[in-house]
């Protein structure tokens with residue numbers, strides 16, 4: 001969970017990325033768009049199911065900032081390894097990372113993720129959010145691109161493809177771009193691969209930060225209770241009970257089996 005101060009700082013960092021990397025004339029429209037929906041965006045989770053990454057208030061902006069940062073680093077790595085990074089601009093890289101999940105916002109009036117109303121699901125499954133059924137269906141990339149054009153924010157061809165395919169082959173719809181064997185149909189820049197890698201890297205790091213301590217804690221708890229159980233079994237009372245039980249069994253095979261327990 002993030003504090004109110006962290007949520008505020010993350011928001012300023014996100015606006016900072018726009019200030020530093022996006023050029024006019026679209027920079028003004030983009031900042032206007034982000035300011036218009038600031039309250040909703042600032043508090044949004046990155047997902048509605050707790051098992052997914054950053055499904056807590058402020059999780060969306062934290063995730064986006066991480067994807068932008070990963071994308072900037074990965075861009076340098078791809079360049080160092082010999083990829084042609086002149087086929088796209090740094091502005092296109094940041095713009096795509098910034099808006100890759102924008103469709104998660106919902107539409108102009110409705111949030112995609114609203115507080116869970118089913119008490120059972122909230123208590124038993126830990127789902128704090130649920131998908132808002134008032135929203136007409138659209139994929140996250142489609143909705144994000146729609147929102148941008150509806151607010152007069154233009155995007156380039158490279159940005160459109162990178163946002164569309166940011167889920168890589170986790171989304172079947174991307175096969176047409178990413179699974180073609182025809183050279184002329186392959187993406188003409190590495191941008192879609194870099195954005196996908198950045199998203200994957202950020203989501204994995206978020207999983208490690210949130211879930212590994214919980215899972216490891218559970219393993220430790222299980223180990224402790226296993227040791228306690230074993231101690232009980234080898235206690236004088238337990239061995240007395242075992243001896244009594246063995247005396248009542250006539251079959252030698254069954255006796256051996258019980259003795260080994």
Ligand SMILES: [Fe+2]
Nearest residue numbers: 067100101199
């Ligand atoms: Fe993402």
